Amino acid sequence: MQQRPLISVGPHRLGGPEPLYILGPCVIESEEFVWRMARQLKAIASEVGIQFVFKASYDKANRTSVKSFRGLDVREGCQILANIGKELGVPVTTDVHSPEETKIAAEYIDILQIPAFLCRQTDLIQAAAETKRVVNVKKGQFLAPWDVKNIADKLLSFGNDQFFFTERGATFGYNNLVADMRSLYWIREAGYPVVFDATHSVQRPGGGGDKTSGDGVLAPVLARAAAAAGCDGIFIETHEDPSKALSDGPNQIPLAQLPSLLKQLRQIHDLVR
Template sequence: MSRPAVKIGRQSIGGKSLLFILGPCVIETPAFTRRMARKLHKICQDEGVQFIFKASYDKANRTSINSFRGTTVEDGCALLAEIGADLGVPVTTDVHSPEDIEIAARYIDILQIPAFLCRQTDLIVAAAHSGRIVNVKKGQFLAPWDVKNIGEKLKNAKSAGFFFTERGATFGYNNLVADMRAIYWMQQLNYQVVFDATHSVQRPGGAGDRTGGDGELAPVLARAAVAAGCDGIFIETHENPAKALSDGPNQIPLRQLPKLIRQLKGIRNEILR
């Protein structure tokens, strides 16, 4: 089965419906990743939504040197491409260097720029030149209007298409705050905006040698972001977040996802009436 062409924002693969980007934080094992993709595909079919499957091949900014990171760019992206082709869904993953992009662009539909790297000009330009759609995670250290400079870099490099993902702003030490005004302000710049519900509840480095978080608040923020008019929702989910190898405290248990999707669809339908 071939993967559908990716369109973004109000012309997304779901039309006027929300763009859903769903998956585990990292490729823990190939078997785990395939299983998660199949389960998400079934949930989304049952709930009548289309989605983009996400999983990182490498978590390059883990808090501790001893933290699990993932696999290689070649193996990880090839696995994601295989999953996408089997299920007929687009796939996305983080990229960390222009060298990574050369490999990832052969397999991946949407290249994601991590928040900590969102101002790296060489990385942004390489992603634009790849011919793939680019999702830039807005850094926690940026104001919403600061993304205009990133957008200009992408436009100047003749990007095939891009959007931004809001994921909270630094609020003192080891804490983030989600300002829903950011969605409006970035859309006023004529950018499409996805809201990352799970990374917005992180407590970076808050658990000492790892990142903590308030995963129970992720559905709350997701509902608020849809009410604020975001173009899509990014959610990391896991069968058992307590046993996840990365970002477990922030991920939504898979069993809770169907109800949340129904809630988000309902809110979206109301604001489009």
């Protein structure tokens, strides 16, 4: 295995002995909602004793239908997340969709996330790298694990070595993804920290006709498998009531189920560390 960098995320470290957990709802449904979720997740993370980053998208720019809920303006959404991070003392992350948005988000956000569909967009990669913020690149559903080296080379060429990759499944026929746990091993062997996205890996893209469906019941199964396979962190989208979520409800884990799952994941990480 190549020497892997240790990524600093606020008070936390990614790539060291302790896994990092990126937790939160898919999108900022409202300011009241996202504050409530953040406070509950902060309490859960403190109870379980884990490194926690709060996530929520200000805008869902790649929705299946033009009628789907999008979210907020970039500056408004990022300001809300920054306020949450400051008051609760937790790092925050959101996805960005253009170089212009990236520059704005970097004023507020600890980790800039490059969406899977945009992971090869050089201008976006360059803009994120040049902010000097930590960059999380979601590995595209169309890429092999070893293809992330080309993305890493771009980030390094633009002067940023503070990045990691997130595995979120690979396209397997129509409206289906499969999570290949070998990917976690290969990305780590290549020398890059890697996080596993348990909830997007159970998506069925476009499977609902005019919306994405998913198999949320399998998300905890894949999270446990990823922890056992060896990874540097787990990414989980969660909601108080996924059946009422405005985006990606079918693959989110109910908030009430999260504490027991996180305790299991921590035990598995400790066992295989």
